[in-house]
Amino acid sequence: xxxxxxxxxxxxxxxxxxxxxxxxxxxxxxxxxxxxxxxxxxxxxxxxxxxxxxxxxxxxxxxxxxxxxxxxxxxxxxxxxxxxxxxxxxxxxxxxxxxxxxxxxxxxxxxxxxxxxxxxxxxxxxxxxxxxxxxxxxxxxxxxxxxxxxxxxxxxxxxxxxxxxxxxxxxxxxxxxxxxxxxxxxxxxxxxxxxxxxxxxxxxxxxxxxxxxxxxxxxxxxxxxxxxxxxxxxxxxxxxxxxxxxxxxxxxxxxxxxxxxxxxxxxxxxxxxxxxxxxxxxxxxxxxxxxxxxxxxxxxxxxxxxxxxxxxxxxxxxxxxxxxxxxxxxxxxxxxxxxxxxxxxxxxxxxxxxxxxxxxxxxxxxxxxxxxxxxxxxxxxxxxxxxxxxxxxxxxxxxxxxxxxxxxxxxxxxxxxxxxxxxxxxxxxxxxxxxxxxxxxxxxxxxxxxxxxxxxxxxxxxxxxxxxxxxxxxxxxxxxxxxxxxxxxxxxxxxxxxxxxxx
Numbered sequence: 001x002x003x004x005x006x007x008x009x010x011x012x013x014x015x016x017x018x019x020x021x022x023x024x025x026x027x028x029x030x031x032x033x034x035x036x037x038x039x040x041x042x043x044x045x046x047x048x049x050x051x052x053x054x055x056x057x058x059x060x061x062x063x064x065x066x067x068x069x070x071x072x073x074x075x076x077x078x079x080x081x082x083x084x085x086x087x088x089x090x091x092x093x094x095x096x097x098x099x100x101x102x103x104x105x106x107x108x109x110x111x112x113x114x115x116x117x118x119x120x121x122x123x124x125x126x127x128x129x130x131x132x133x134x135x136x137x138x139x140x141x142x143x144x145x146x147x148x149x150x151x152x153x154x155x156x157x158x159x160x161x162x163x164x165x166x167x168x169x170x171x172x173x174x175x176x177x178x179x180x181x182x183x184x185x186x187x188x189x190x191x192x193x194x195x196x197x198x199x200x201x202x203x204x205x206x207x208x209x210x211x212x213x214x215x216x217x218x219x220x221x222x223x224x225x226x227x228x229x230x231x232x233x234x235x236x237x238x239x240x241x242x243x244x245x246x247x248x249x250x251x252x253x254x255x256x257x258x259x260x261x262x263x264x265x266x267x268x269x270x271x272x273x274x275x276x277x278x279x280x281x282x283x284x285x286x287x288x289x290x291x292x293x294x295x296x297x298x299x300x301x302x303x304x305x306x307x308x309x310x311x312x313x314x315x316x317x318x319x320x321x322x323x324x325x326x327x328x329x330x331x332x333x334x335x336x337x338x339x340x341x342x343x344x345x346x347x348x349x350x351x352x353x354x355x356x357x358x359x360x361x362x363x364x365x366x367x368x369x370x371x372x373x374x375x376x377x378x379x380x381x382x383x384x385x386x387x388x389x390x391x392x393x394x395x396x397x398x399x400x401x402x403x404x405x406x407x408x409x410x411x412x413x414x415x416x417x418x419x420x421x422x423x424x425x426x427x428x429x430x431x432x433x434x435x436x437x438x439x440x441x442x443x444x445x446x447x448x449x450x451x452x453x454x455x456x457x458x459x460x461x462x463x464x465x466x467x468x469x470x471x472x473x474x475x476x477x478x479x480x481x482x483x484x485x486x487x488x489x490x491x492x493x494x495x496x497x498x499x500x501x502x503x
Contacts, residue, residue, distance in 0.1 A: 142204055162219045309346050349414050
């Protein structure tokens with residue numbers, strides 16, 4: 001009986017061997033934890049966990065299984081989903097031709113929800129067997145100012161963690177307590193490996209964890225703790241890339257219907273994947289380079305390429321696209337007007353800010369991005385790209401604008417992208433329908449955007465997000481022109497002019 005006509009089988013260690021879907025060829029009972037990962041979402045499971053599964057399928061890195069850790073209330077759903085199926089899950093690659101390629105991934109071997117048992121999480125990291133603590137906690141999870149890059153010591157959760165005798169609640173408190181125990185027990189510290197979309201993610205991780213350690217040392221009289229962390233803990237930089245939309249109920253239903261697998265939380269993603277990782281580890285690493293990871297001495301050229309081309313282009317398409325009525329990313333990028341605008345931004349304004357990228361032909365990479373965005377099988381949503389923009393625009397696009405302004409280069413298209421975000425945050429589309437602005441600063445941004453018809457520069461005078469850009473006419477002139485056009489003529493007509501004027 002085929003999977004499509006049989007009753008779906010609930011995914012578990014007991015059933016995985018009977019499925020018609022490829023799964024672990026290694027004995028998971030022999031896999032032990034060597035990596036503790038904070039932020040087990042779709043991307044981690046489509047990316048880092050997938051690479052480890054590849055290694056384990058070759059009989060390697062069986063001592064580097066992943067223990068997932070959740071800290072936030074929304075992590076409860078992931079805990080329940082993974083624990084219910086022995087931490088197995090289905091990864092589905094969606095090709096542009098409509099085909100689906102499934103595989104059950106087995107590299108995550110346990111999951112801990114920190115609020116349930118913080119001590120268990122701390123001791124898991126303090127265990128000498130744990131050699132890497134990795135992070136996908138999103139851009140906002142590092143608790144730093146987008147302008148100063150400094151750790152926010154006033155965060156109430158951080159303040160609570162620093163109280164004498166407090167049980168750690170934050171990733172900073174949990175990780176630092178584990179490092180302290182390793183130091184006091186004479187155990188080599190683990191590597192802290194950030195896999196988030198932040199330029200210099202390793203440097204940022206080092207800054208914020210060291211800052212927290214300094215605060216903890218001051219509070220507890222352990223003056224040397226921060227210096228010990230800075231000297232002995234490795235924080236490699238990395239560039240990660242795989243478009244991974246949010247799993248939908250339709251995805252779950254399709255996995256059950258097509259493959260006969262009842263999976264509480266499968267992951268769907270594009271076929272393309274890339275991971276560039278700095279060779280900088282405290283206590284060894286899996287042989288990632290044997291399964292396609294580019295392990296290099298310097299990640300910066302790759303991360304600038306990805307953040308300023310791929311990530312910033314996501315912002316370039318999402319607000320204009322949403323205002324124009326599109327709701328799926330592939331629909332936006334299959335529109336020649338939008339594709340031309342994205343390539344113009346990449347060629348004219350992003351590329352001049354990049355360094356040479358070893359082994360990468362940018363003239364091939366940039367059109368390939370448009371092809372990837374146009375993959376109808378992925379069904380990535382425009383709304384996902386519009387979310388949490390206050391964490392994204394300052395890191396991905398504002399540096400491009402500042403660098404070009406300083407060099408005397410044109411910023412018309414970058415300024416237009418910022419204007420499209422400002423117009424989007426008015427929270428009403430061009431048909432008068434409400435827009436749900438999903439952002440940690442949503443209320444503040446909507447209030448500012450509501451004023452901009454009378455105060456056109458109100459949005460970009462937010463120095464926390466834009467620094468002093470509002471003082472530079474090279475930026476404000478095209479910004480104001482685009483914002484006025486969006487109000488008067490709408491997104492499509494505005495883009496037509498931008499593309500025509502760039503010719």
